[in-house]
Amino acid sequence: xxxxxxxxxxxxxxxxxxxxxxxxxxxxxxxxxxxxxxxxxxxxxxxxxxxxxxxxxxxxxxxxxxxxxxxxxxxxxxxxxxxxxxxxxxxxxxxxxxxxxxxxxxxxxxxxxxxxxxxxxxxxxxxxxxxxxxxxxxxxxxxxxxxxxxxxxxxxxxxxxxxxxxxxxxxxxxxxxxxxxxxxxxxxxxxxxxxxxxxxxxxxxxxxxxxxxxxxxxxxxxxxxxxxxxxxxxxxxxxxxxxxxxxxxxxxxxxxxxxxxxxxxxxxxxxxxxxxxxxxxxxxxxxxxxxxxxxxxxxxxxxxxxxxxxxxxxxxxxxxxxxxxxxxxxxxxxxxxxxxxxxxxxxxxxxxxxxxxxxxxxxxxxxxxxxxxxxxxxxxxxxxxxxxxxxxxxxxxxxxxxxxxxxxxxxxxxxxxxxxxxxxxxxxxxxxxxxxxxxxxxxxxxxxxxxxxxxxxxxxxxxxxxxx
Amino acid sequence: xxxxxxxxxxxxxxxxxxxxxxxxxxxxxxxxxxxxxxxxxxxxxxxxxxxxxxxxxxxxxxxxxxxxxxxxxxxxxxxxxxxxxxxxxxxxxxxxxxxxxxxxxxxxxxxxxxxxxxxxxxxxxxxxxxxxxxxxxxxxxxxxxxxxxxxxxxxxxxxxxxxxxxxxxxxxxxxxxxxxxxxxxxxxxxxxxxxxxxx
Numbered sequence: 025x026x027x028x029x030x031x032x033x034x035x036x037x038x039x040x041x042x043x044x045x046x047x048x049x050x051x052x053x054x055x056x057x058x059x060x061x062x063x064x065x066x067x068x069x070x071x072x073x074x075x076x077x078x079x080x081x082x083x084x085x086x087x088x089x090x091x092x093x094x095x096x097x098x099x100x101x102x103x104x105x106x107x108x109x110x111x112x113x114x115x116x117x118x119x120x121x122x123x124x125x126x127x128x129x130x131x132x133x134x135x136x137x138x139x140x141x142x143x144x145x146x147x148x149x150x151x152x153x154x155x156x157x158x159x160x161x162x163x164x165x166x167x168x169x170x171x172x173x174x175x176x177x178x179x180x181x182x183x184x185x186x187x188x189x190x191x192x193x194x195x196x197x198x199x200x201x202x203x204x205x206x207x208x209x210x211x212x213x214x215x216x217x218x219x220x221x222x223x224x225x226x227x228x229x230x231x232x233x234x235x236x237x238x239x240x241x242x243x244x245x246x247x248x249x250x251x252x253x254x255x256x257x258x259x260x261x262x263x264x265x266x267x268x269x270x271x272x273x274x275x276x277x278x279x280x281x282x283x284x285x286x287x288x289x290x291x292x293x294x295x296x297x298x299x300x301x302x303x304x305x306x307x308x309x310x311x312x313x314x315x316x317x318x319x320x321x322x323x324x325x326x327x328x329x330x331x332x333x334x335x336x337x338x339x340x341x342x343x344x345x346x347x348x349x350x351x352x353x354x355x356x357x358x359x360x361x362x363x364x365x366x367x368x369x370x371x372x373x374x375x376x377x378x379x380x381x382x383x384x385x386x387x388x389x390x391x392x393x394x395x396x397x398x399x400x401x402x403x404x405x406x407x408x409x410x411x412x413x414x415x416x417x418x419x420x421x422x423x424x425x426x427x428x429x430x431x432x433x434x435x436x437x438x439x440x441x442x443x444x445x446x447x448x449x450x451x452x453x454x455x456x457x458x459x460x461x462x463x464x465x466x467x468x469x470x471x472x473x474x475x476x477x478x479x480x481x482x483x484x485x486x487x488x489x490x491x492x
Numbered sequence: 493x494x495x496x497x498x499x500x501x502x503x504x505x506x507x508x509x510x511x512x513x514x515x516x517x518x519x520x521x522x523x524x525x526x527x528x529x530x531x532x533x534x535x536x537x538x539x540x541x542x543x544x545x546x547x548x549x550x551x552x553x554x555x556x557x558x559x560x561x562x563x564x565x566x567x568x569x570x571x572x573x574x575x576x577x578x579x580x581x582x583x584x585x586x587x588x589x590x591x592x593x594x595x596x597x598x599x600x601x602x603x604x605x606x607x608x609x610x611x612x613x614x615x616x617x618x619x620x621x622x623x624x625x626x627x628x629x630x631x632x633x634x635x636x637x638x639x640x641x642x643x644x645x646x647x648x649x650x651x652x653x654x655x656x657x658x659x660x661x662x663x664x665x666x667x668x669x670x671x672x673x674x675x676x677x678x679x680x681x682x683x684x685x686x687x688x689x690x691x
Contacts, residue, residue, distance in 0.1 A: 040675040041668045046649040050668055052675050054683060062569065064525035073662070084686040090523070104523035111525045122686050143684050155568040155592060171570035171596035173661070181665045183672055187648070219510055220562040220588055253565065255591050273689050280682035287680070319510050319565070340509045340561060347508075437567075439519040456566060458514040460537045 027294035029191045030260050031226040034166040034291070038149050040183055048185040054148040054165075056178050057134045058085035058121065060112040061439070062153030066176035067115040078182045080120040084143065085112060088133045089439050091126050093402050093429035100126075105440065119179075132405020132431040135159040135373040139243065140407055142272025146261035146288040151178055156373045156455065157256075158249040162242035163269075164261035164291045166226070169250065190300040192225035192254065193293075196233035198308030203488060205383070206241035207375060207453065207472035209233065210248045211313040211323045216305060219321040222254030225301065228293060229259050233307030239268040240379040247374045248455050251320035260292040312487040314360055315457045315470040317348035322457075324360065326475065326487055332356035351459055352467050353447075360485050363469065367450040368399040368480040369462070370473055371429075372436040375453035376404025378411050380473040385417040387477035387488050388424040394483035399426035399476075400442060402434040426480065438463040451479040493601045495658035496631055499582045501555030503627035503638060504545055505619040509560035513593065516564070516572040530571055531578035546579075550623035556583045558615045558627075564593025564604075573600045583629045585636065585645065587612050598651040599661060605629060607636065611643035631656060 028036070041050040056079075063085070070076070077083060090105040100106035109126070116123035124131040130141065135156055138144045144160040150167035151157060153175040160167035174184060194213055227249050229242075237245065242259050249257030266285055269275045276284045293299075315323040316330050322345070324331065333345035333356065349356065354363070370376075370384050381403065393399045401421045403409035409431055412418055418428045435442040436454035438461065444450055446465025453476050457468035469485060478486040521533025538544045545551050557576065563586035564572060573596045576584065582602065587609040589597075597604040607615070618638055619625055627638040629645075631652060636643050647655075654661070 041671045046653070048650060050665060050671070052672070052679075054679075055686075061522050065527045065570075068525075068527075075662075081685040081687050089519075102523075108523050108525055122688065143686060145684060148683070153568060153570075155566065169568035169592055171568055171573070171592060171599065173570060173596065173599040177662050177665065180662050181672060182676075183665060183668075185661060185665060187650075219565055220590075223562075223588065223591055250566075253562070253590060274684040274686075276682040276684075283680070284682040319512065344509050437514075437519045439522065456512075456514065458512045458566060460518055461514050464518065464520075464537060 027296035029293040029297045029299060030164060030228050030258055030291060031166060031189065031191050034147055034149065035188060037147065048187045050183050051149060051186050053151050053178050053182055053184060054082060055138065055143055055150045056083045057138055057150065057152035057157065058083060059088050059134050059154065060108045061089045062172050063115065063175055064108065064111045065172050066179055067119065069176040070179055075180045077119040077121060077179045082182060083121045085116050085121050085123040086131055086134050086137050087112060087126050089433045089437065091432040092441050093432050093434050096126050096430050129406050132407065133373045133376060133433055135247065136376060136404035136408065139163070140405060142269055142275035145269060146265060147291050151184065155250040156247050159243050159247040159373055161246040161249065161256050161258040162239060163265055164258055166256055166258065168255040189226040189255065190224050192222060192227045193299040193302045194227050194229050195231040195302065195304045196229060196307045197231045197304065198233055198306050199236060200233055200307050200310065203474060204310050204312060205472045205474060206237055206244040208310055208313040209307060210245045211315065211320070211470060212310050213305065214248060214252045214320050215323045216303065217252040219251065219319050220253045222249065222252035225254045227254045227257040229257060234259055235262065238379060239264055240377045243377065244374055248320065251455060261288045312472060312475050314475060314485055316352065316354060316360065317345060318351055318457055318459050320455065320457060320470060322348055323470065326360050326485060328360055330354045330356055330358040330360065361490065363485045364483055365451045365469070365479060365485065366397060366448045367444060368397060368476050369435040369450055369452040369454060370400065370476050371402030371404065371434050372454040373404060374455045375473050376402060376408065378408050380453065381408070381412045381417050384473040384477040385420040387474060388426070388481070389420050391424055391481045393425040393480045397480055397483050399480045400429060400435055401426050402429040403431050406431045435462050437461060451476050451485060493658045493660055496601055496603055496655040498628065498630045498632065499555065500626055500628040501582065502551065502553055503556045503558055503615065503619045503625055504551045504554035505616045506545055506557055506559040507616055510562045510565060511559050512566035513564055513569050513572040514566055517569065517575040522569060522571050527574055528578060530575035534575040534579045548623065553580065555580050556585065556627040556629060557581050558585045558612060558619060561586060561588040561609060563589050565590040568592045570596045573597050573602050577602050585612065585615065598655065601655065603629065603631065603647065603655060605636065605645035605647060607643055607645045614641055614643065
């Protein structure tokens with residue numbers, strides 16, 4: 025057989041109909057994740073067309089974007105948010121789709137829920153009307169975000185017409201220094217590629233620094249592939265992947281487990297396979313990384329200073345940097361460690377899993393959040409929340425003066441009550457620092473959970489090494 | 493979907509790169525459960541600036557948006573396409589589109605026409621020099637014409653065919669119903685379902 029990359033192997037094993045010439049391939053979809061924001065118009069489309077959901081048993085829904093993270097036993101106060109959540113409940117009931125609503129033990133951010141249930145497995149195709157579906161690529165699945173029309177298409181046919189992606193190998197050699205995490209790694213990759221550098225590609229992350237990452241850290245890396253423009257990011261499954269999956273509610277068991285693992289072991293890029301593009305970075309040279317601008321590619325090591333647009337050669341880059349610094353109210357040359365924040369947000373599909381909460385709690389144990397700083401700790405799912413409570417992490421957060429919340433997308437995006445007000449500045453473990461992303465006029469610095477916790481204590485962008 | 497062959501309308505120069513979908517329509521406007529009514533959210537944050545291009549009368553009825561590179565990055569929200577369409581845009585021109593946005597646009601009859609950046613620059617200069625200039629986008633010829641200026645654009649042939657014919661993807665896919673049935677029967681038994689497990 026012709027040598028193939030991991031993305032090509034997963035693609036070719038899902039082709040229902042091979043396109044001729046310009047016609048796209050028709051790909052089978054193994055798992056469809058649904059949430060309240062991008063699905064109502066899709067279900068409406070089904071109704072208008074007199075169609076049903078072809079495979080409700082390959083579909084699962086949860087409420088995440090709109091949900092408040094306090095007082096969840098009360099009706100949602102925002103009427104339009106409530107309408108959207110109620111529409112999802114009606115649609116799931118009518119079309120027979122499993123739903124984990126607010127307050128349910130399995131409710132949470134869709135990209136946290138799928139993996140923790142064991143629904144995301146190597147070699148699968150996974151889609152969701154959400155660009156951070158790339159998260160699931162950490163298992164060696166081909167997982168990507170789709171628009172609402174495509175949501176309707178998958179609901180109706182369990183397939184999608186797609187043209188093959190190009191392949192990009194991002195090799196991360198060496199090992200991450202202590203205190204440097206998957207979040208720093210992916211922010212550095214995005215700064216290297218730029219926000220458009222991955223457009224048209226599926227990224228495969230490989231190399232010794234990737235092999236050493238835990239499953240949760242791998243999810244953090246793949247999650248932000250879209251921030252480099254790549255629709256999907258993948259990591260070849262290995263012993264760490266299989267160990268994570270074993271015993272999960274939807275993982276295979278017995279002889280089926282053995283058959284699955286035998287197949288999963290074939291899911292790696294062949295030695296002789298060629299990628300359309302390759303990028304190599306040395307992970308051992310990285311430090312904690314933060315963003316200074318208004319797109320995720322505008323990042324630098326925490327030890328650096330706010331850049332000077334006047335020194336940028338490219339016209340578009342300079343104009344974007346000038347605009348970003350004006351929006352962020354930052355002066356060129358300011359040490360990033362001097363930037364004071366009002367709010368710290370720990371959570372999201374990027375960094376809302378148990379290891380993220382543990383890392384932040386380790387920094388906060390015995391310390392206090394700085395006066396005048398509010399810190400929100402929002403578990404990615406109710407199951408993560410329960411796990412954290414069983415380990416006593418919530419007591420650490422509360423003792424430090426942070427707010428311990430229910431599960432949801434929360435302050436990652438300005439769609440629920442957790443928002444920045446105009447002019448407010450945050451250090452946020454989420455994935456996007458776009459203008460107004462966390463609330464109109466809000467200013468966002470993307471950081472790792474370790475940097476978030478240290479920043480909460482010092483009140484300025486910091487790593488744990490900066491603390492007494 | 494309405495067929496798209498050619499469109500003539502006022503060109504709007506949006507001299508910005510990295511116009512992400514959070515700028516096209518902020519999350520707070522995504523709560524509707526219908527496909528219409530999103531025009532009020534279009535570029536909502538920027539429209540509070542009186543100098544913003546859509547607040548300039550000569551551009552306000554524009555239907556051909558000419559933007560900088562990396563248009564439509566970020567969130568997959570199709571609401572970005574609905575908001576542009578609701579406002580009256582039929583075409584967006586940029587030198588580089590984010591993949592998901594380009595796909596969403598094509599499904600909804602909004603043409604994402606990719607022009608070389610120097611040609612975008614020429615269009616910007618013309619539209620800024622003469623506000624209200626009409627632009628003709630011809631999908632058969634794959635050209636953009638405004639006054640004496642004619643530049644070519646790229647769009648993939650399949651999307652072009654679907655737009656020209658006004659074809660709907662779901663109907664096209666359902667022609668392959670038997671192939672889907674056959675594929676489904678060949679899937680390994682250990683693949684998960686979302687049915688709540690009994691054990």
